[in-house]
Amino acid sequence: MTKRFDPELLYVECTRCGQPLLWGVGETTKLLNMAGIDISGIDERCMLASDGCPSCQPDETQFSTQVVRLTKDAKPRVEELPADA
Numbered sequence: 001m002t003k004r005f006d007p008e009l010l011y012v013e014c015t016r017c018g019q020p021l022l023w024g025v026g027e028t029t030k031l032l033n034m035a036g037i038d039i040s041g042i043d044e045r046c047m048l049a050s051d052g053c054p055s056c057q058p059d060e061t062q063f064s065t066q067v068v069r070l071t072k073d074a075k076p077r078v079e080e081l082p083a084d085a
C-alpha cells in the first residue's frame with residue numbers, strides 16, 4: 001500500500017539566506033521533475049533546499065534544488081559563524 005505524499009506540502013528553504021520559500025501551486029512538483037527527483041521517494045520527513053532564491057539573488061531565475069531528508073533523531077544544530085565571515 002502506497003501512501004502518496006503531496007510534494008506541494010514540502011517545506012522549502014533557501015540555503016543562502018535561510019528564508020523559507022513559498023512557491024506557487026504546482027511549482028514544487030515542477031521543480032522536482034526538472035531536477036530529476038523521484039517524487040515517489042519523498043515524504044513529510046523531507047525538505048527542499050534551494051541554492052539561492054529570488055530575494056537574495058534577484059538576477060537569477062533558476063535555482064538548483066535538492067532534497068534533504070530529515071532524520072527522526074536529528075537534533076537542531078547551531079553553527080556559529082566566525083565573526084570575520
Ligand SMILES: [Zn+2]
Pocket residue numbers: 014015016017018019052053054055056057
Ligand atoms: Zn535566498
